[in-house]
Amino acid sequence: MLKKNNLLFSCTPFYLEAVNVLNPFVDFFKIASYELLWKDLFYECGKTGKPLVFSTGMANNHEIKELLSSLKEIKSNEIMIMHCNSSYPTPISDVNLSVISTLKKEFEDFYDDKLVHFGYSDHTVNKYVLLNSIIKYNSKMIEFHIDLDGRGFEFNSGHCWLPNQIKDVIDTIDLITNCEGNPKITNSKSEEVEREWRADPSDGLRPLKHTRKNIS
DSSP: OOGGGOOEEEEEEEEEHHHHHHHHOOSSSEEEGGGGTHHHHHHHHHHHHHOOOEEEEEOOHHHHHHHHHHTTTSSSSSEEEEEEOOOSSOOOOGTTHHHHHHHHHHHHSSOSSEEEEEEEEOOOOOEHHHHHHHHHHHHSOOOOEEEEOSTTTTTGGEEOOOOHHHHHHHHHHHHHHHHHHOOSSOOOOGGGGGGGSSSOTOOOOOOOOHHHHHHO
């Protein structure tokens, strides 16, 4: 359910009892890469029926497939697989965004009764990595670490964004999304007035003849 400002709330459980504690307050569960092999945690989250989001850092294809197979009977009908590298920070050469395409090819149609989405969990603090994951690989969700003032415990390790940095990324994504516009071939409102100033098909002169008459 959408909250104030269209925000959803989630929290990552790190022990089984935490799932029931969190359940009344979260809209979905996020499970970290380090817990990917712990199927009991996935089962507990899945029993709630709420969407599951999990990161794939350090996992191989077999481990992801085995996990998804084990989740076929859970109540959750929506799963988000987040490509991730669990190095903090991640070297650009190891980001491997093309894995998102591989994950889609392997697992997009894995279930008959569940929606599977794909996203990216970031540890680079690099604007172009995030933009590429969205524009080229169509990530449906982006996860990132944020430090409000640069004084947090993890900030010096180099994988946390500052608010002004991530705002720049969000503003850029909004601009890119906005300029995509309407795919139909039609006149935009901003160019309507220019239609009358095109070359007339009878003599190739601008503007159209009826416009010339109106301004003569």
